[in-house]
Amino acid sequence: MRTFDSPYVADWFAISLRWLALLGLLISMTLGGQLAIVSIWPLMVLAMWNVGMTVLASLNVRMRFHRESSMAMDTIMAGIFFWQQGGLVSPVAWAGLLPILSATVYYEMRGALIVAGLMSLLELVNAWLRLPSIAALLPAGLAAVVTMLIGALLGYASQGLLDRLRCMRKERQEAGERKRRVDNERLSAIYELTSTLTATLSYKRVLDSVLDLSVSALNPDQGEEHGDGRLVSAVLLFKGDQLRVGSARRFTSADMRVTLPGSEGILGKVISDGEPILTTRVGFDPELGRMIALRSCTSAYCFPLRSGFNVYGILLFAHPDPDYFAQDRCDILDILGRQAVIAIQNARLYQDLVEEKERMIEVHEEARKKLARDLHDGPTQSVSAMAMRLELTRRMIQRDPKAASDEIVKIEELAQRTSREIRHMLFTLRPLVLESQGLTAALEAMAEKMRETYTQNVLVEVDEKPLDQLEMGKQGVIFYIVEEAVNNARKHANAANIWIRLKTLDPGLVLLEVQDDGAGFDVKAVDRTYDKRGSLGMINLRERAELINGLLHIESAPGKGTKVQVFIPLTEEAADRLHHPK
Numbered sequence: 089m090r091t092f093d094s095p096y097v098a099d100w101f102a103i104s105l106r107w108l109a110l111l112g113l114l115i116s117m118t119l120g121g122q123l124a125i126v127s128i129w130p131l132m133v134l135a136m137w138n139v140g141m142t143v144l145a146s147l148n149v150r151m152r153f154h155r156e157s158s159m160a161m162d163t164i165m166a167g168i169f170f171w172q173q174g175g176l177v178s179p180v181a182w183a184g185l186l187p188i189l190s191a192t193v194y195y196e197m198r199g200a201l202i203v204a205g206l207m208s209l210l211e212l213v214n215a216w217l218r219l220p221s222i223a224a225l226l227p228a229g230l231a232a233v234v235t236m237l238i239g240a241l242l243g244y245a246s247q248g249l250l251d252r253l254r255c256m257r258k259e260r261q262e263a264g265e266r267k268r269r270v271d272n273e274r275l276s277a278i279y280e281l282t283s284t285l286t287a288t289l290s291y292k293r294v295l296d297s298v299l300d301l302s303v304s305a306l307n308p309d310q311g312e313e314h315g316d317g318r319l320v321s322a323v324l325l326f327k328g329d330q331l332r333v334g335s336a337r338r339f340t341s342a343d344m345r346v347t348l349p350g351s352e353g354i355l356g357k358v359i360s361d362g363e364p365i366l367t368t369r370v371g372f373d374p375e376l377g378r379m380i381a382l383r384s385c386t387s388a389y390c391f392p393l394r395s396g397f398n399v400y401g402i403l404l405f406a407h408p409d410p411d412y413f414a415q416d417r418c419d420i421l422d423i424l425g426r427q428a429v430i431a432i433q434n435a436r437l438y439q440d441l442v443e444e445k446e447r448m449i450e451v452h453e454e455a456r457k458k459l460a461r462d463l464h465d466g467p468t469q470s471v472s473a474m475a476m477r478l479e480l481t482r483r484m485i486q487r488d489p490k491a492a493s494d495e496i497v498k499i500e501e502l503a504q505r506t507s508r509e510i511r512h513m514l515f516t517l518r519p520l521v522l523e524s525q526g527l528t529a530a531l532e533a534m535a536e537k538m539r540e541t542y543t544q545n546v547l548v549e550v551d552e553k554p555l556d557q558l559e560m561g562k563q564g565v566i567f568y569i570v571e572e573a574v575n576n577a578r579k580h581a582n583a584a585n586i587w588i589r590l591k592t593l594d595p596g597l598v599l600l601e602v603q604d605d606g607a608g609f610d611v612k613a614v615d616r617t618y619d620k621r622g623s624l625g626m627i628n629l630r631e632r633a634e635l636i637n638g639l640l641h642i643e644s645a646p647g648k649g650t651k652v653q654v655f656i657p658l659t660e661e662a663a664d665r666l667h668h669p670k
Contacts, residue, residue, distance in 0.1 A: 099145045109186040120179030130169040155194040163187035175214035197243035204239025208232035295335035298428040325401035364391040386410040391425035470506035508541045527563040557658045573602035581606025596662030600654040
């Protein structure tokens, strides 16, 4: 015996016909009054045989010579039953149809004719043995002809039916093969997309790959080069608070310049819910309706490019066919969309790193320029002045020793002041006291050096409690924020007093304040023209505040001094409250 993966339909047909024939024969014998245990034993044997065939069919098991054995059993038992019941004169004279039906199932026309011939011969022999005369053979001959005609008709019908079943089975196999091929090609497209996206960190290449490989995955039979010429696709990315076209296929040049708020219609719902949406009302959408390329489309599928709380944009596909986005295509787009989110996130992180690197270079360059300016405006000028005064003193020594002595005293004072300025610059470049004694000591040392070097009055008030929760890196950033703000106040505000305060506001939140009583300025006016200024002081303050996840706030007005405030979170909960207030 052999076990098969799927059942044979022919076996179930033969089993069903056998049960129907057995039931019909029993009914015929009952109506004819000939039902007896002794006379129906062939039917009982055939029924037991059919039970065995049913069990084998349910287990998808076939015997060796299964068809031949089944047809032989039907023919032998039907022949014995036909002979036993009296042949053509019995109410079950049609018993010969059972093996003919089995033969048509298994061997079609050829089998039907062979078995019909055997049953016809049996009818003739039975009639001759019962009444050996030509008159008795005439009805038997007519019955034999009818049996052959029935066999031919059943064989012809079976041939057509089985041919149809074979065609249907072939179509199912071809459809299954096509589906497997489509699935394999889609998996290949997904693999290619994953490989492509993980192999590049170029933002533009990521977006183009997402659209090209999505088209290939949606239409695997047509390939990436041809695809579906009516499919419209785009990646819409947030820049600021507006959605802009990052990359698109079949968009017009005007569409590429469109910006969308992403707050209404389908786009607004996708962004707010964070779930993909399939719609068949593209033309009526208040935002998508502005796109010329989408006016010929009926259905659209929007997938949010979202990771956690970060929404990067939307993956958009549209098509004129309202039934184009079937469930399998939507599933493919979901897979590709999730891969695209990861790739875009990686590309965004890489781009942020590149921008951060460039910003750090700019910061270092600005620090170098600032140091050069400070050296030029301070120590360099002082050293030049000392050189000139020494030349003057050398000439005055012989003519006026008293005046020369006074000048030497002034040169000494200038040298000491220059030395203090240089030491102050070295202190701000690397405050060793910050590393050894902490932020409070560093701020107090800076205030003392401000008084010594520039006679600038700086007052320090620090709450020591939150400092334990600030690691050394954050304390260093806070120190440089204070140093930048104090220098700005000293240079530009002409302040008599500068106050430095560090205190606890709420659990997990610290406030840093640098306040002066100087000239002040119009904050909004400075912000509007800041890109035209050569200084980066306020930019440095904002960027350093972001390094410690803080929030910068500047209050100032002409003649009313300036207050620089930095709200510093100590925990993730405090940071969430600070940046996402309810």
